[in-house]
Amino acid sequence: MLTASLLAAASSDAERHGVFTLEGFPYWIVYVAAFGIxxxxxxxxxxxxxxxxxxxxxxxxxxxxxxxxxxxxxEQIHRWGPPAVTFSFLTVGVQTVVNLAAGYLRMPFARYLVALTFGCLIWAAIWTTVGTAVVWGAILLFLHQPAVLAALVVLGLATTARLLSRRRARDEDPQPQPEEV
Known part of the structure; x- marks a missing residue:
């Protein structure tokens, strides 16, 4: 069976190279590449x-x-400054807007660079450990139980769509005005 042979090949690759590698490159090389990117x-x-x-x-x-x-x-960058840049790397979809806004607001480059470096170190650590493990897990799940992976993808997409529609509805709702006494 093709699936069994692919599963065996993927398992053998994971054992030979380790889960935190990319095509046999050691973890630190993958980490440095992710950091640079x-x-x-x-x-x-x-x-x-x-x-x-x-x-x-x-x-x-x-x-x-x-x-x-x-x-x-x-507003968050005005309030928190460089830590807003650093901690934006713990989020998905906010990093780009934060970095764009930091440039737009002309945050001094030296401060920005320090905050950015710490944020990039965090991001690279997350994506070269957890991210790599998730990718390998998804590959193995696809090879072993593709229906389960498909169901998880559909569930993830549905949850994302629901959250986005709720956020959009909340953003479109006018804020109630306080009553005058």
């Missing part, structure tokens, strides 16, 4: 924000920075 991406986003602040108005990026989500992120 996220560092370059985040800095590119920061400098894009700086460019928008210099007067590239009317662009898609400029419109993104005037939306309600960006307004909340900008």
């Amino acid at each position: 996220v560092m370059a991406r985040a800095q590119a986003t920061y400098w894009l924000g700086r460019g928008v602040a210099r007067g590239v108005g009317g662009t898609r990026v400029a419109r993104l920075l005037t939306g309600p989500r960006a307004a909340r992120v900008i």
Whole structure:
């Protein structure tokens, strides 16, 4: 059976290379590569924000920075500064807006770089351990029980859709005004 042979090959690869590797590369090489990739991406986003602040108005990026989500992120950066950059790497989908807003607000580069470095170290650690384990687990689950993996994907998509629709409904609801006495 094809599935059994693929399962055996995947198990043998995991045993030979370890779960926290990529095609036989040791963990530290995968970690350094992930760190470099996220560092370059985040800095590119920061400098894009700086460019928008210099007067590239009317662009898609400029419109993104005037939306309600960006307004909340900008307020957090004003309030928390560099720690907002660092801790944004513990979230999914917020990092880009935080780095863009940090550039747009012209956060001093030295402060930004320190916060970014710690955030990238955290991100690389998470994705080269937990992320790699999840990928290997999904591959093995696909090879052994594809219906279970499909059900988990559908459940994840449905949950995400529900959360997004609730958030959108909440954002569209006008805030109740306090009654005057």
